[in-house]
Amino acid sequence: MPVSPVKMADAIRVLSMDAVHRAKSGHQGMPMGMADVATVLWTKFLKFDASRPDWADRDRFVLSAGHGSMLLYALLHLTGFKAVTMDQVRNFRQWGSNTPGHPEFGHTPGVETTTGPLGQGIATAVGMAMAERHLAARFGEDLVDHRTWVIAGDGCLMEGVSHEAASIAGRFRLNRLTVLFDDNNTTIDGEATIAETGDQLARFKAYGWAVRAVDGHDHGKIAAALRWATKQDRPTLIACRTRISKGAGPKEGDPHSHGYTLFDGEIAEARKAMGWNLPPFELPEDLVKAWRRAGRKGVRTRKSWQGRLATSPKAGDFQRAMAGELPAGAFxxxxxxxxxxxxxxxxxxxxxxxxxxxxxxxxxxxxxxxxxxxxxxxxxxxxxxxxxxxxxxxxxxxxxxxxxxxxxxxxxxxxxxxxxxxxxxxxxxxxxxxxxxxxxxxxxxxxxxxxxxxxxxxxxxxxxxxxxxxxxxxxxxxxxxxxxxxxxxxxxxxxxxxxxxxxxxxxxxxxxxxxxxPAVRTAASGENLSAHGAYQLAAAGSPARVTLFATGTEVAVALAARDLLEAEGIGTRVVSAPCWELFEAQTDRYKAAVIGETEVRAAVEAGVRMGWDRFIGADGIFVGMKGFGASAPAERLYEAFAITPQAVADAVRQKLG
Amino acid sequence: MPVSPVKMADAIRVLSMDAVHRAKSGHQGMPMGMADVATVLWTKFLKFDASRPDWADRDRFVLSAGHGSMLLYALLHLTGFKAVTMDQVRNFRQWGSNTPGHPEFGHTPGVETTTGPLGQGIATAVGMAMAERHLAARFGEDLVDHRTWVIAGDGCLMEGVSHEAASIAGRFRLNRLTVLFDDNNTTIDGEATIAETGDQLARFKAYGWAVRAVDGHDHGKIAAALRWATKQDRPTLIACRTRISKGAGPKEGDPHSHGYTLFDGEIAEARKAMGWNLPPFELPEDLVKAWRRAGRKGVRTRKSWQGRLATSPKAGDFQRAMAGELPAGAFxxxxxxxxxxxxxxxxxxxxxxxxxxxxxxxxxxxxxxxxxxxxxxxxxxxxxxxxxxxxxxxxxxxxxxxxxxxxxxxxxxxxxxxxxxxxxxxxxxxxxxxxxxxxxxxxxxxxxxxxxxxxxxxxxxxxxxxxxxxxxxxxxxxxxxxxxxxxxxxxxxxxxxxxxxxxxxxxxxxxxxxxxxPAVRTAASGENLSAHGAYQLAAAGSPARVTLFATGTEVAVALAARDLLEAEGIGTRVVSAPCWELFEAQTDRYKAAVIGETEVRAAVEAGVRMGWDRFIGADGIFVGMKGFGASAPAERLYEAFAITPQAVADAVRQKLG
The missing domain is CATH 3.40.50.970 (Thiamin diphosphate (ThDP)-binding fold, Pyr/PP domains)
Structure with a gap:
């Protein structure tokens, strides 16, 4: 007898309740509310192979409402992604686990992007969908032909970045992009209407999206809506009308069930109502099998794709590009x-x-x-x-x-x-x-x-x-x-x-x-000096008493100040520091040599001092900005704010006494 | 013979061309395009008195498209605001002038808010409209009863913050707020459609706004639209269909005429076409008179309002609140x-x-x-x-x-x-x-x-x-x-x-x-110690060899580290630094005393080091974060990232040798 899809969704619900309860933090509200939608998507539509999280032509799944991370971990576990074992699920939100509080790209294979700050996921997904279309145009749809699916909540859609992202997607008619809006009229402070009375469907329609609503707990209707989405000539938004914490008994539909709020008794009651008899973190065998089948359903598609890749004249370039390797002779x-x-x-x-x-x-x-x-x-x-x-x-x-x-x-x-x-x-x-x-x-x-x-x-x-x-x-x-x-x-x-x-x-x-x-690098160096982050650009002409540090447009100011000082016999070296982060990665010896030990150290940068004390010390001279700028021609401003060779030289002279 | 409103709008156009041309920078495109709308608004609708820019019950005018600052300066000059003389207009964008590149609040009386970063104006205006409704509810509409008018461009509406602002305004039905959208299908990179194909009217309608479009060069229709706006029960958006640089001859309608691009000959031609014979920065007397009349038309309304204020039992509280003074006994x-x-x-x-x-x-x-x-x-x-x-x-x-x-x-x-x-x-x-x-x-x-x-x-x-x-x-x-x-x-x-x-x-x-x-301030101080920005929280128990600086939750860590060190006879003082900015405002003597001259200086803060060298020197000890955090219970993270009393004490001991 086939396993009921509703039961499969319940597995997500139970795992989410268990993991959040054990961690004593996290959010079961969204995973339980969107379990049905996610089940239909992952078992019937999402193109993936759980054994190959890095398959290039997989569909991308983005959990924009990243606080609902247990939804994603449950899906990864159930479909058989190796990185998310049941032990990992048990260790939800613990040090060193693959199941951190919010999904983290690069940390957990199968997680396509880091989410949590609301709205970022949907905007990131727009870029994925753009890359897909671009690469499809470059390499052909026999190699690149996949979709991007997003689950987003009320918060994601309230964020300003959702507006920018949705406009971009509409403008470029990204029809491989589908946003599944968890339309549960719930935010942390209460019902969403406490702060939101807009019509999201009308809004996205105004951006040029195709939109519709669906009962987010009716598997048949969800499937019909997802099928509809795959046939549109523009990006699609499906408002999934759901109840937060669906299945959580009395807490179902309650805004307060967003996060860790279910009591032991409530969880027990919810499990009972679902007909769930196993202890926490245990799953019925047939259900696991059904889910694992879903995790393997893309295998044939992937293999067929690999066959096409093997015979494609573009394979080398495609694989190089996807691996992030630069072409020969790039520089x-x-x-x-x-x-x-x-x-x-x-x-x-x-x-x-x-x-x-x-x-x-x-x-x-x-x-x-x-x-x-x-x-x-x-x-x-x-x-x-x-x-x-x-x-x-x-x-x-x-x-x-x-x-x-x-x-x-x-x-x-x-x-x-x-x-x-x-x-x-x-x-x-x-x-x-x-x-x-x-x-x-x-x-x-x-x-x-x-x-x-x-x-x-x-x-x-x-x-x-x-x-x-x-x-x-x-x-x-x-x-x-x-x-x-x-x-x-x-x-x-x-x-x-x-x-x-x-x-x-x-x-x-x-x-x-x-x-x-003006140009400041006027001698061949034989190497990329900027790679050191900071380097001595000009040695002192006489015994060095002063070091001037600068970046960007103020390097020329420092060099001119050096001319003034050297003309008075004050030995002055100049260090250009185009990238502090690369400088910090150098050896201590190199760093000490660049910073030097002159009597006076000064920095020139047309910005605030913060951070410069690392180079010049707390008693060093800083020539830069102390507050906001002003409106006037640039030269006038440099004069007015005294970011000039003269000002640098004056300060140095004064310090030397 | 009354001066034609079109001529009055032309005065804005000519001043904008002249000022931008003289400054060799700035933007005439928007001021010329929106001159008609602004003329109708400022002569017929905006409640203001040019002689009293600080009249509390004036309408607020926000130029969200702040790059079009010459529109605002022209209006302020023409209607007779003292701060914007013709000399100031001539000095557009020059050092020390009242006419900086973008309008600056606090710098030029009559400018209600600083704008330039797109989208900020419209979002700021939402707050103004909220304050108005709130104060009207508190003090009554006989004292507070005004509107907020915004001019915004394509860029403002593309920015994400416009979404958030418009949603808020729609949610709270801010019907005293009207946005005049300069709908000229023009952005810097070309026609707006290069990046924007959304339907802004439909979008704002989805937020719960009342919306309509109008020919932005037809004074009669503009007036009808503004009148309509004042009668709605919700915020209003009017898409003013305009041509950028209207009146600039061949450059009219050209996206490239957004900024400083008109040649001498083109300006001359445009002036001629407008029937304008005076030299730059000179205006026909009748036209000036007509504009000044507009600047005075609110005088009677203001005086009547002042009469009401004088007899209001709420006058004292209202004036105190508007002056930003706290009530007696506030603290x-x-x-x-x-x-x-x-x-x-x-x-x-x-x-x-x-x-x-x-x-x-x-x-x-x-x-x-x-x-x-x-x-x-x-x-x-x-x-x-x-x-x-x-x-x-x-x-x-x-x-x-x-x-x-x-x-x-x-x-x-x-x-x-x-x-x-x-x-x-x-x-x-x-x-x-x-x-x-x-x-x-x-x-x-x-x-x-x-x-x-x-x-x-x-x-x-x-x-x-x-x-x-x-x-x-x-x-x-x-x-x-x-x-x-x-x-x-x-x-x-x-x-x-x-x-x-x-x-x-x-x-x-x-x-x-x-x-x-835990509590760290456990002794009566008799003064607000935080007002110093940083202060010695704990003196050394034995001769001070170490100073520990900390803020917030790490002050307790520093105190515990002090206990460890003192137990070993290492005299350790602790400085709490709740507000660096206030500390920098102290006397040099105070600052030097707080920082002290102990052998070792260390700082503890659960953040990056940047800035701390000012307290501890480039060779000081910093106990904090070197990169991003991780997901785990907080105590585990403090241990894992070694932000503990033990770690502080260890580092200090090592340094002392």
């Missing part, structure tokens, strides 16, 4: 460009140098896909002749993201997680604040994405303090596993691009100037 | 609570201490209005018995913001700018990333808002790294004009609340723990 043109720049000494804004670097990098690495949040001309992210990523030409490699910094950054994460592409984007550095939640998630997941962020200081000039980052470089440096590059000229910019693209498990920020700067 | 109950806590030594999470502080503060200050982004129980922001802010009971003082951290923070700014209320909100500290753009704008504007941010470290425990802030305290400390409080116990938490509410021109963040901590 040849860029290296030649660097060598030429050493001689040519071009004076320009570092954003322009970045554009030049991209001119050499982008054609050599077909995985690179660029874009900007509506600042293409300002960000210099567009390589001439590149086609736009668009419907139906998904082969295009430039994305017009619209004014959606947050959605853009999150979608880039999704692209990188999907694999096969290396995304980079553009906006102003000050707007890194908008994309910060997604930048952080990328850092946590180790996603290779490059955030090009121009207009990186008061050098912005007339646009004034709303557009002048002063604390952003510092605040990004505070974030773990993020490379913050602030290059000084053409050579450093190209070097940093090389490092960013090569950093396979770390996202990068390129902080680039609006204003023109 | 009496809180001070008593502090004194009691010194004796009672309650052990609890600092978020609970914050809740207790609010229990004493909230009833004493009727201007305080609280809320949470759907984490009320976790944030301890709700004071028992408080009514919810809701339709139609706008007198309620607790806002259920929904899962909308960004919209909440921006709306709080708007509430504070409107005046008469002191808003505070709640979310998890890790989600400060979501609200960061609005936190920054509040800091730039000097808005008195309090961001309660709980779950402030790995002490979050099982929820794992997505929910554990490690870099957030550092990144917020990097922001100018923001008080970042991280109190250690009941006494410090209450002290910090007092400081936050008293900081009239600085927003505050309260970083509070999920987990329980």
């Amino acid at each position: 040849e043109a860029l290296d030649a460009h660097i060598a030429a720049a050493v001689d040519a000494r071009p004076a320009a804004a570092t954003r322009q140098h970045s554009g030049s670097a991209l001119d050499h990098l982008f054609p050599a690495i077909p995985e690179m896909i660029g874009g900007s949040a509506d600042l293409t001309g300002s960000n210099n992210t567009f390589v001439k002749g590149t086609a736009a990523f668009d419907v139906p030409d998904y082969a295009g490699r430039y994305v017009h993201w619209g004014v959606r910094e947050h959605g853009m950054a999150a979608a880039m994460n999704g692209m990188a997680l999907h694999g096969g592409v290396i995304p980079f984007s553009g906006t102003f550095l000050v707007f890194s604040d908008y994309s910060r939640p997604a930048i952080r998630l990328g850092a946590l997941m180790g996603a290779r994405v490059v955030h090009v962020m121009t207009h990186d200081s008061i050098g912005v000039g007339e646009d004034g303090p709303t557009h002048q980052p002063v604390e952003h470089v510092a605040s990004l440096r505070a974030m773990p596993n993020l490379l913050v590059f602030r290059p000084a000229d053409a050579v450093e910019t190209a070097e940093c691009w090389k490092l960013a693209v090569s950093a396979r498990t770390t996202p990068s920020v390129m902080a680039l100037s609006r204003q023109k700067v | 009496e109950a809180l001070d008593a609570h502090i004194a009691a806590a010194v004796d009672a030594r309650p052990a609890a999470a600092t978020r609970q201490h914050s809740g207790s502080a609010l229990d004493h503060l909230f009833p004493a200050i009727p201007e305080m209005i609280g809320g949470s982004a759907d984490l009320t129980g976790s944030n301890n922001t709700f004071v028992k018995g408080t009514a919810a802010f809701d339709v139609p009971d706008y007198a309620g003082r607790y806002v259920h913001w929904g899962v909308r951290e960004h919209g909440m923070a921006a709306a709080m700014n708007g509430m504070a700018l409107h005046g008469g209320v002191i808003p505070f909100s709640g979310t998890f500290l890790v989600f400060s990333d979501y609200s960061r753009p609005a936190i920054r704008l509040g800091a730039l504007m000097g808005a008195r808002v309090v961001h309660v941010m709980t779950h402030d470290s790995i002490g979050v425990g099982e929820d794992g790294p997505t929910h554990q802030p490690v870099e957030h305290v550092a990144s917020l400390r990097a922001m100018p004009n923001l008080l970042v409080f991280r109190p250690a116990d009941a006494v410090e938490t209450a002290e910090c609340w007092k400081l936050a509410v008293s900081a009239r021109t600085t927003p505050s963040v309260m970083a509070l723990s999920r987990q329980k901590v």
Whole structure:
């Protein structure tokens, strides 16, 4: 006798109750509410093979409502993913387990993306769906032909990033994307209507999605809705009308059953009502078998796909791209460009140098896909002749993201997680604040994405303090596993691009100037000096008494200050520090040598001091910003805020006494 | 003969062209496109008196598309606001002028809020409209009865925060709010359809707004639409179909005419086509007169309002509230609570201490209005018995913001700018990333808002790294004009609340723990020690060889480490540093004394090191986080990441040799 799908769903419910109860924390409300939808999806629609979590052409499943992680762990366990044994389920939310409080990419095979901060999952999924269409266009649908499924809750849809993501998906008609909205009218503070009276279906329809509602506990209707979704020519939202904690007896439908709130007796009662007689963390054999069958149902499809791959002329390139390996000779043109720049000494804004670097990098690495949040001309992210990523030409490699910094950054994460592409984007550095939640998630997941962020200081000039980052470089440096590059000229910019693209498990920020700067790297080095994070750019002309540290556009200021001081016989060395994170990874000996032991240490950066004491000590000289900027031409601002060679030299002289 | 309204609009166009041309930067596209709509609004609908920019019952006008600042400066100049003379218009975007690149609140009287980062204006305006309804409920519509008008562009509506803001406005049926959408199908990268194919009218309708479109160059139809807006029972969006740079000859309608792109000849041609013969920055006398009349049309209404105020029994309270002055005895109950806590030594999470502080503060200050982004129980922001802010009971003082951290923070700014209320909100500290753009704008504007941010470290425990802030305290400390409080116990938490509410021109963040901590302030101090930002909490028992610095939940760790060290005869003092910004404002002498000159300096904070070198030096000991956290019970994490008294004592001993 076949196992009833309702029983299969109950297995998710019982495991969720048990795991949350044992951990004394976590959330059973969503897993129990969405168990039916998830069962239909995973047993009948989701293309996957539990034995191969890394199969390239699998469907992607994103649990945007990441607090409901037990739903995902239950599914992974039940379908037979090796990483999630019953012991792991028992160790839900414990140190070292594969079942952390929220799903973590890279930690648990089978988890496609880290979720928890609401709205991120849906936005990340949009990037996955974009990558899928792009790679399908590049490699053909015999190799790339899969869907992205998202489960999202009220919270996800309230978050602003859901708006940006849904707009992007609608604009690009991502018809392989389906969002299953857990429409249970429940949020932590009470019924969702306490804060939400909007019509989500109408909203998504306005974005160009196909939408419908379904009883989220009727397996037949759910299946019909999912089938419908696969046949639309646009992204789809299905509002699944569910009851939170479905099956939890008196707590069913109660907003307070969102998290760890079920008492022993209540759980016992719920189990009884489901006809469930086994002790915690034990499952009926026939049920396990039925679930494992679902976990194997994609095997044949996968094997057939592997057959196609084996005979595809594109196999090598496809596998290389999906493995994240760069093509042979990826940096040849860029290296030649660097060598030429050493001689040519071009004076320009570092954003322009970045554009030049991209001119050499982008054609050599077909995985690179660029874009900007509506600042293409300002960000210099567009390589001439590149086609736009668009419907139906998904082969295009430039994305017009619209004014959606947050959605853009999150979608880039999704692209990188999907694999096969290396995304980079553009906006102003000050707007890194908008994309910060997604930048952080990328850092946590180790996603290779490059955030090009121009207009990186008061050098912005007339646009004034709303557009002048002063604390952003510092605040990004505070974030773990993020490379913050602030290059000084053409050579450093190209070097940093090389490092960013090569950093396979770390996202990068390129902080680039609006204003023109002179070349500072005017001698051949034979190596990528920026790779050290910080290095001595200019030795002292006489015995060194002073060390000046600087980044980006202020390296030229430091060099000019050095000229002033050396002219007075004050030996002054200059250290350029384009990437603090890479510097910290150097040997103690190297770091000590770069920092040196001169009488005076000073730093120049058109931002706040925070963090610089590591280089100059608490009693070092800092020439930079103490507060917000102002609106005026850039040169005027540098004068007004006294970030000049003269000011540096004056401060040093005063300190020397 | 009356001056034609079209001519009046042309005055805005010509001034915008002239100012942008002279500054060689800025944006004439939007001011020229929206000149007609703005003229109708400011001459026929907007309630204001140019001679009294601070009249409490004026309508609020928000230029959400802040790059079009010349529209606002032209209006302020033309209607006779003293701060914006023609000289100021000539000095557009220059150092020290009242006409910076983007409108800046507090800098130019008549500017209601700082805008530029897209989407912020509309979200700030929602807060203004909420404050208006709330104060109308408190003081009556004879004192408070005005509207909030917003001009927003495609970019504002693409930003995620527009979604959150519009949802909030729809939920609370803010019918005094009207958004005039500059619907010109133009963004910087080209026609808006390059990135946007959604239906904005349908979207806003889904939020519960009343919506319509209008020809944005037909004065009669514009007036009819604005009149319609004033009669709706919900917020209103009017899509004004306009042509960018309307009147700029061949550049009219061209996406590239967004910013500074008009040539001399083109401007001359445009002037000619408008029949405009005067040189730059000169205006026909009759036209000036007509505009000045518009600037005075509110005088009678204002005087009548002042008459009502003069006889109102609520006048004193109203004026005090609008002036931002606290009621007499505002801190009496809180001070008593502090004194009691010194004796009672309650052990609890600092978020609970914050809740207790609010229990004493909230009833004493009727201007305080609280809320949470759907984490009320976790944030301890709700004071028992408080009514919810809701339709139609706008007198309620607790806002259920929904899962909308960004919209909440921006709306709080708007509430504070409107005046008469002191808003505070709640979310998890890790989600400060979501609200960061609005936190920054509040800091730039000097808005008195309090961001309660709980779950402030790995002490979050099982929820794992997505929910554990490690870099957030550092990144917020990097922001100018923001008080970042991280109190250690009941006494410090209450002290910090007092400081936050008293900081009239600085927003505050309260970083509070999920987990329980012991009391550390167990002796009466006679003053608010937290006001010094950092202070010696425990002197050394024997000659001081070691100083331990800590904040928040790690102060107890430092005290326990001190016990270990003192037991071995190592004299150890402990400094608590709940607010770095206030510490930096102390005298050099005080700061030097607090930091001291012991052999070893160490800091303990369950976050990243960035910034701590200022206290401990580059060679100081830091016990904290080096990367992201993990999912496990909190105590396990403190052990695993070695943030323990033992680890501190070990590191100190090792350093002492």
